[in-house]
Amino acid sequence: MLKGKTALVTGSTSGIGLGIALSLAREGVNIVLNGFGDAEGPRAEVAALGVKVGYHGADMSRAADIAELMAYAEREFGGVDILVNNAGIQHVAPVQDFPPERWDAIIAINLSSAFHTTRLALPTMQKKGWGRIINVASVHGLVASAQKSAYVAAKHGLVGFTKSVALETATSPVTVNAICPGWVLTPLVQKQVDARAAADGVDNEEAKRRLLAEKQPSLQFTTPEQLGALTVFLCSEAAANVRGQAWSLDGGWTAQ
Ligand code: NAD
Numbered sequence: 546m547l548k549g550k551t552a553l554v555t556g557s558t559s560g561i562g563l564g565i566a567l568s569l570a571r572e573g574v575n576i577v578l579n580g581f582g583d584a585e586g587p588r589a590e591v592a593a594l595g596v597k598v599g600y601h602g603a604d605m606s607r608a609a610d611i612a613e614l615m616a617y618a619e620r621e622f623g624g625v626d627i628l629v630n631n632a633g634i635q636h637v638a639p640v641q642d643f644p645p646e647r648w649d650a651i652i653a654i655n656l657s658s659a660f661h662t663t664r665l666a667l668p669t670m671q672k673k674g675w676g677r678i679i680n681v682a683s684v685h686g687l688v689a690s691a692q693k694s695a696y697v698a699a700k701h702g703l704v705g706f707t708k709s710v711a712l713e714t715a716t717s718p719v720t721v722n723a724i725c726p727g728w729v730l731t732p733l734v735q736k737q738v739d740a741r742a743a744a745d746g747v748d749n750e751e752a753k754r755r756l757l758a759e760k761q762p763s764l765q766f767t768t769p770e771q772l773g774a775l776t777v778f779l780c781s782e783a784a785a786n787v788r789g790q791a792w793s794l795d796g797g798w799t800a801q
Pocket residue numbers: 555556557558559560561562579580581582603604605606631632633634654655681682683684725726727728729730731732733734
């Protein structure tokens with residue numbers, strides 16, 4: 546039922562975004578990729594699944610870039626049916642040492658970008674009579690950790706934004722939900738594993754074990770494939786009345 550639809554996945558040249566893009570492509574969904582770094586590898590991986598794939602390198606911290614990205618999707622793909630707001634960055638520091646420009650970047654990329662893509666995508670979804678907006682929040686949209694004030698503020702904001710837009714669209718065929726992963730072993734988290742290994746004087750494996758043991762009771766990383774499967778479910782007809790939820794996939798993190 547998703548075959549031939551178009552998904553824009555922001556921040557999909559790596560990690561979770563790429564995993565979600567591949568899962569949607571396996572269902573026959575055309576994909577607009579976005580993100581920094583190597584785009585050709587991800588583009589080839591998605592194209593190998595037999596769907597149409599595009600790429601736009603918009604910097605998601607810039608509203609003008611986002612407008613260009615949405616115009617590109619409209620022009621080349623006839624608009625976005627599935628919007629996955631996934632681009633995100635992290636910075637770890639106590640609040641008194643937190644660089645103000647890092648705060649601004651985290652709020653812009655992890656939160657405000659979802660406002661800009663949503664406001665531009667929604668009219669086309671309403672006109673076409675179907676749409677799915679999925680915001681990749683985090684366990685940090687539901688609970689906090691020390692030294693992540695900007696990230697926690699942005700992700701709590703994203704969960705709140707999700708609920709508000711879900712209410713505005715509640716009687717329409719567009720659903721809006723958030724997904725809340727716990728630890729996923731992507732480049733974003735590997736940096737924190739490296740910092741932990743350096744701080745504790747342990748190797749990579751032990752640093753991963755300690756990171757998990759502190760927060761994630763399953764002691765297993767969530768995978769991009771699992772997040773992709775959850776996204777496909779939220780796009781299905783079975784999920785048509787799932788609205789405004791913040792759906793955790795966190796190995797028990799927020800059950801504690
Ligand atoms: P990642 O670093 O592997 O990927 C981030 C993606 O965002 C990359 O494609 C990168 O190029 C892109 N990006 C970064 N800044 C951008 C910008 N200004 N404009 C456009 N693209 C930009 O990270 P990830 O772990 O896959 O994270 C993806 C999302 O999942 C983020 O929103 C993150 O907060 C969230 N998340 C991650 C975890 C985890 O444990 N890894 C847990 C919960 C939530």
